[in-house]
Amino acid sequence: MRTERHSIRSVTSQNGLLAVQWGDGHESRFHAIWLRHQCWCPECGTPETGVRGIRLQHFDETITLSGVDFADTAVRVVWPDGHRSEYPARWLRNHCYSDTERASRRLAPVLWDATIAAHPPSGSLAEAEADPAARLRILEAVRDYGFCKITDAPKDSAERSRMIDLVGAQRQTHFGTYTLKTKKTVTNVGDTTGPLDPHMDEPYRYAAIGVTVFQVLHPSSNGGASTLVDGFEAVRRLKESWPEDFDMLCSMQITCQRFDPGDNSHGNERWYKSRLPVIQLDEQGEVCGVRMNERQISPLDVPADQVVPAYRALKRLFTILYDEDLCLTLDLKAGEGLLFDNQRLLHGRTGFTPETPPRAVLTSSVDLDDFHSSLRLLQRDLDPDAMHMVLRQGMAG
């Protein structure tokens, strides 16, 4: 669909810049070097596939435009050496790097607290499998709220790939696809029956797992409800009350580790350690990832004068995180599930009583980049302008 936003009123060449006047009144200015580098003619190739003949050494960064004009849906440029380029109008507008357009491509997350219990985002797996628009709504909920409840997840672990396929390609870690069950020898707290404080999973990895795919095969008849906390809202509250603690946790590297004696899908010992900040900011200073798991914080390796302030900051953060005011409790039944962003939300569960057959829940994961790939592909067909939104990259910044 053509809109005022994508229609060109005029183009002019000014001091090495291409100025485009759009139907909605906005003006974009593109540097000649930017345009030359993004020529997608058959000779220059495309960065989408990486089959690319163009090399920056072949022209100067102060290259000029020899000629510019436009047709209905494209801008055409002629270069000093006679090379010709053509840029689709919509593509140009969606890549405009004016301050206002860059800001409009950044989607703010919807922060939430315990009151979201009245209307948690939810969707149907069967509907998503039948209708791409329904699938897109689920993925948009995970993007915006950090989670989506699934009302009709498979009760049979043999069908687990249906839930994973909803989000993207499965990330295999040493856990494989893990079914949490009560066990005699415990090296994973998920296999116990006590309550679990809100935490993220696998903070000891350089690249933590992204979206957790969670489905209840067999619930407990007494407790074992799932809990979720919005880590972005928690750090917003920390920043509001204790800005110096917020700053410290954005910059200080905290070690998390995990020793696994072989109780994993490979049966081999594993010993992971990573050093990362608790709060990750992007280049605009916005929170884009959090990494909080109190149980896996290892000996602090920081300058001596920062030890006490670091513990003060961590204590304040965990006090906010464990506050009931932030906690959503979902008593999921067999055949219900969750998708949640493990680099934004924290999850836990209430305690329960052992019984036969035992409570069994299945977890798998999909990396954030694979989740975002699925989102982008759905948007390409259903909401093409949204495909160019800048997505928060979690702990990758």
Ligand SMILES: [Fe+2]
């Ligand atoms: Fe967990």
Ligand SMILES: [Zn+2]
């Ligand atoms: Zn070219």
